[in-house]
Amino acid sequence: MRQGTGLLKKKIYVWWAHLMESDCGGDGGGKEGPFNSLVNEAIIDDAGSKKINRQNLQSRAHGSKSLTSLPGYLGERLFGQFTITPGRGIRYRQNLQSRAHGSKSLTSLPEVAFWLDVWAAPEPFQVLFPSLFQLEVDKGSLVADKFRPGSIGSPWVWRWKRGWLNTDELTEFQQLNNLLQHITVTSGPDSWLWSLDSTGQFKVSSLRRKLVELNYVKPDYVVDWNNWVPKKVGLVAWRAEKERLPTRTALHRRGISIQNLECLMCREYDESCDHLFVSCGFAQVVWQVVCQWCKTQQLIAFRLQDILDAYKRFGGSTEKKKAFHAVCLVSLWSIWNLRNELMFTGKSKTISAVVEEIKLKSFGWVKHRSKEATMTWEKWQSFDVF
Structure with a gap:
């Protein structure tokens, strides 16, 4: 004290x-x-x-x-x-289990209580076999006290308050013996195994995977990330696919008063992510020019996911597919930047200016992030890379 x-x-x-x-x-x-x-x-x-x-x-x-x-x-x-x-x-x-739950091999367990601790089953024996626990003389006895190797018959030693068992006690005793038959006790210090990892050692990664499994909700669509472009570029695509960009229809849906929901690019339809990046006339021409530059067939897209998955159908090496994916992400980012300039400054750009910006930005990011030393601006302009 x-x-x-x-x-x-x-x-x-x-x-x-x-x-x-x-x-x-x-x-x-x-x-x-x-x-x-x-x-x-x-x-x-x-x-x-x-x-x-x-x-x-x-x-x-x-x-x-x-x-x-x-x-x-x-x-x-x-x-x-x-x-x-x-x-x-x-x-x-x-999750922290003794060897009884793994290899069925136990040490002599000099510090583990036979009835009170969890060691050979998911629950303590006092919970699994309450009648036998009440009959036990030494309720705090250790596993080492109960185990006597080399003795005739069962290696386990029992000390009951009386010399006979009633029906319930006999049933529990048979169940306990059946459980102990599968346990092999060896000499050595006690140890614990972490059952969430094959090595038996605790790892934060194994615990994290378990937590993710418990709380994981599988989304309808998963956006593939690309480390050849900055995170700010990937975030635009990710938010656009989830309709989380502050387009006019999105702001109106959130209760913000918007007088005109028309797209700033075409002035024909309401501005949503699918319209702005896919069905808008301005965006469709941008995609046509980008596909011609990358020497691939024209995109047939009905929704944003079709554009995000276009690189999977692109011909060429894995690196070239990744480069085309980076171009698509940069294109989405450039279209969104142009939309914001129209919204806040009223400045517009031609389609050729937007495509040149896509080429320039994507070249700088892909060249330095992929660490491709042989990539030149001339090769990138013809998309003759990887």
Whole structure:
């Protein structure tokens, strides 16, 4: 006990292996756990508030920002619950498993409680076999106390309060024996395996993949990114495909008062992303000139996705397909820039000026980002690259 800021504070140590188990409730005192490298310190004051030492937990919590409150002890063992993301938590005891869930090979487990800990099944034996747990003399006995290799018959030693079993106890005893038959105990220190990775070692990437699987919603269409153009260029295409660019129809749909919804390019139809980049007369001529420059067949596009996927049908090497994809993305970006200039400054450009801007911008980005030293402006003008 120590005095601090007017409150008596008690320092206890939390077993990280137990911190990942389900909430067992209770109250009592604590002691330092055996996993010295996995010990984290918690300070609980007598006012009932519970504080986690963030520095100690940071490397073990794997970046999570959500911890439930620490409950009390069960006997001399502290159990807790650890969750990730509010409302949809992952209980680590299902992922941090002993060798019983992997290779079925266990060490002598000198520090693991036979009935109280999770070691050979997804739940502690006290939960799976409550009748036998009540009959047990030493409820805090360790696995090492129960296992006696070389003994006649079963290697497991039992200490019951009486010498006979009723029907329920006998059924649970048979189930327990069947479970233990598949367990091989060897000598050596205890260890834990991370079941989300084939190596058995914890990796942030494996946890991230699991979180993505739990929260993943497959979109109807996925925009392919291209690292030969800046992110600002790819973002225009990505937002356009999702109809998230502030076109006139999009602003009107969001409740913004727009007097005229007509396209600034053609003045014929309402301005949406599909119209601005695909069906607008100005954009269609731009695509025709770009296809002639890149020596490919004319694009037949009914929606923006057809333009974004055009590079997949482009003939040539993988690098040349990627270069054409970069040209398409730059073309979308240039058309959007022209639209904004018309909107805010009233300045317009000819189709030839827009295409020259597409050639110039795409050449600089593709040449330096692809690290193609032999690419020249003359070759790029004829699209004789890669």
